[in-house]
Amino acid sequence: MRKVLALAAAASLAGCATMPAPSRSARPAVVPGAMQFLYGSAEAAALSEQAYNALVDNVRLRIAGPRPSESAIVLPADGAPVAASCGDKPFAAVFDMDETAILNLGYEYNDAASGAAFDAGRWARWEAGGADKVVAVPGATAAFAALRTMGVTPIINTNRNVAAATETADALARAGLGSFVHGETLFLKGDADGKSAKDGRRRAIAARWCVLALGGDQIGDFSDALEGTPAARRVAASSPPYAARWGRSWFILPNPVYGTGLGSGWDDTFPADKRWTDMQGAK
Amino acid sequence: MRKVLALAAAASLAGCATMPAPSRSARPAVVPGAMQFLYGSAEAAALSEQAYNALVDNVRLRIAGPRPSESAIVLPADGAPVAASCGDKPFAAVFDMDETAILNLGYEYNDAASGAAFDAGRWARWEAGGADKVVAVPGATAAFAALRTMGVTPIINTNRNVAAATETADALARAGLGSFVHGETLFLKGDADGKSAKDGRRRAIAARWCVLALGGDQIGDFSDALEGTPAARRVAASSPPYAARWGRSWFILPNPVYGTGLGSGWDDTFPADKRWTDMQGAK
Numbered sequence: 001m002r003k004v005l006a007l008a009a010a011a012s013l014a015g016c017a018t019m020p021a022p023s024r025s026a027r028p029a030v031v032p033g034a035m036q037f038l039y040g041s042a043e044a045a046a047l048s049e050q051a052y053n054a055l056v057d058n059v060r061l062r063i064a065g066p067r068p069s070e071s072a073i074v075l076p077a078d079g080a081p082v083a084a085s086c087g088d089k090p091f092a093a094v095f096d097m098d099e100t101a102i103l104n105l106g107y108e109y110n111d112a113a114s115g116a117a118f119d120a121g122r123w124a125r126w127e128a129g130g131a132d133k134v135v136a137v138p139g140a141t142a143a144f145a146a147l148r149t150m151g152v153t154p155i156i157n158t159n160r161n162v163a164a165a166t167e168t169a170d171a172l173a174r175a176g177l178g179s180f181v182h183g184e185t186l187f188l189k190g191d192a193d194g195k196s197a198k199d200g201r202r203r204a205i206a207a208r209w210c211v212l213a214l215g216g217d218q219i220g221d222f223s224d225a226l227e228g229t230p231a232a233r234r235v236a237a238s239s240p241p242y243a244a245r246w247g248r249s250w251f252i253l254p255n256p257v258y259g260t261g262l263g264s265g266w267d268d269t270f271p272a273d274k275r276w277t278d279m280q281g282a283k
Numbered sequence: 284m285r286k287v288l289a290l291a292a293a294a295s296l297a298g299c300a301t302m303p304a305p306s307r308s309a310r311p312a313v314v315p316g317a318m319q320f321l322y323g324s325a326e327a328a329a330l331s332e333q334a335y336n337a338l339v340d341n342v343r344l345r346i347a348g349p350r351p352s353e354s355a356i357v358l359p360a361d362g363a364p365v366a367a368s369c370g371d372k373p374f375a376a377v378f379d380m381d382e383t384a385i386l387n388l389g390y391e392y393n394d395a396a397s398g399a400a401f402d403a404g405r406w407a408r409w410e411a412g413g414a415d416k417v418v419a420v421p422g423a424t425a426a427f428a429a430l431r432t433m434g435v436t437p438i439i440n441t442n443r444n445v446a447a448a449t450e451t452a453d454a455l456a457r458a459g460l461g462s463f464v465h466g467e468t469l470f471l472k473g474d475a476d477g478k479s480a481k482d483g484r485r486r487a488i489a490a491r492w493c494v495l496a497l498g499g500d501q502i503g504d505f506s507d508a509l510e511g512t513p514a515a516r517r518v519a520a521s522s523p524p525y526a527a528r529w530g531r532s533w534f535i536l537p538n539p540v541y542g543t544g545l546g547s548g549w550d551d552t553f554p555a556d557k558r559w560t561d562m563q564g565a566k
Contacts (some may be wrong), residue, residue: 031552033317037539040513040547042502042520047330047537049521050530054337057531106559113549114561122561130285133559138521139529169417207296219325230323237325244542247333247530248340255537256320264323266396269314276416278397279404
């Protein structure tokens with residue numbers, strides 16, 4: 001295993017050393033490590049199957065028991081966030097789209113191969129033209145089908161743009177995830193309250209649906225309340241009231257490639273009292 | 284969210300551009316992206332809490348029902364691998380150690396800060412001297428305690444070296460994971476059959492225990508049978524008979540930093556028919 005580490009480390013350094021590439025013609029020698037993991041590994045596929053298996057099993061258990069009263073959606077209130085109520089609303093499960101329901105293989109290939117910096121125009125062109133270059137996240141198609149069979153409606157809450165609503169629904173359908181309708185089962189950036197933060201859309205969805213599960217790859221796909229430094233957000237995710245939700249009503253997919261899972265500095269990542277010095281090292 | 288992507292991408296490129304550093308005194312500007320994610324993010328903490336919550340919930344359900352007949356350990360046989368039998372053996376759950384039960388913060392800090400290539404001697408010094416520089420994986424201490432309360436014994440099956448058996452048990456105890464005894468509840472590299480592959484040790488454990496769950500960060504922590512190219516291993520992890528095990532009897536922890544989750548090439552990672560070209564790109 002440690003041998004594999006050495007090879008992997010060497011590979012990712014080699015990848016780093018040659019990127020960013022000045023043009024598409026000079027593709028780096030190796031795929032960036034985080035993309036090797038998310039898009040190329042059995043381990044990331046297993047993490048995804050695990051999240052979707054746990055989600056379907058938990059939803060099945062909840063609808064087999066007494067009718068749920070509490071939504072998986074937790075909304076800001078005076079004091080602590082409060083779970084929305086289910087009443088007699090129809091059952092739904094709410095998912096982010098990118099790197100949660102689908103993998104953006106086409107865009108990420110272009111990103112890695114070109115080494116180009118992020119560009120909102122390029123992302124918009126991808127939303128408009130990439131529908132045939134995505135695949136479903138491992139486990140997602142089977143889970144969406146199982147939910148529909150149980151009478152639970154999958155709803156997508158994404159920050160893709162309203163301008164590409166049709167192409168976004170097309171990408172989901174081509175990936176085998178079924179049919180989604182803007183404003184009904186597909187919510188895009190700015191819907192409900194004009195914001196990119198998702199609590200406003202979650203509030204609108206919770207008004208019409210009894211949401212039994214949330215799925216996403218970013219903390220913001222679950223609540224806007226986990227804020228602060230990376231270290232503070234990490235502690236909050238592992239503490240009450242959030243720690244007990246993971247794998248029970250909130251289901252997270254792996255994404256080390258982009259997003260709020262990146263950005264921690266040395267002090268956020270490695271506490272001072274956990275730093276080791278190799279006395280015989282540094283030859 | 285895409286804005287965060289841009290920042291994260293810039294950050295990881297900056298990190299790449301300055302590593303490897305020639306000496307410990309020249310620490311890179313930023314933490315490698317995969318370490319930011321695994322050791323510094325709320326998202327990776329949530330993935331870990333999710334795996335441990337799902338494991339404890341599934342074990343609780345299994346011991347509340349009819350006595351399980353099948354072990355979570357699947358062993359090679361003539362033809363397809365076969366689940367070991369439980370008989371009336373005592374209940375156990377088997378875990379890998381590194382990046383499954385504990386996070387090697389001290390070692391990984393040294394690795395990232397020094398930029399040194401992998402060196403078996405440095406890793407051996409870490410096993411012998413790093414017991415106070417590790418932390419438990421988020422969710423692991425609560426899960427190990429819950430398992431013991433249910434009468435399920437946590438067992439560690441790791442490729443750490445027999446030479447450091449005492450220090451390895453010490454590291455687990457200091458992380459709050461409890462007491463482990465070499466040969467009883469702690470299995471090290473080479474135990475049982477002299478190999479680093481773990482099926483031999485799993486066979487020895489299954490002979491004495493009814494194993495209700497396996498936990499690990501590498502596919503080899505579950506079975507030695509998933510072999511081949513990264514793409515072949517990825518397909519196998521998402522196909523019968525393995526796909527249904529994730530989140531039910533096999534529980535995987537995230538690790539984009541090292542191991543068999545890394546190493547896929549361009550063709551393994553990005554199928555030719557899923558590569559997108561930005562026609563207006565490459566200015």
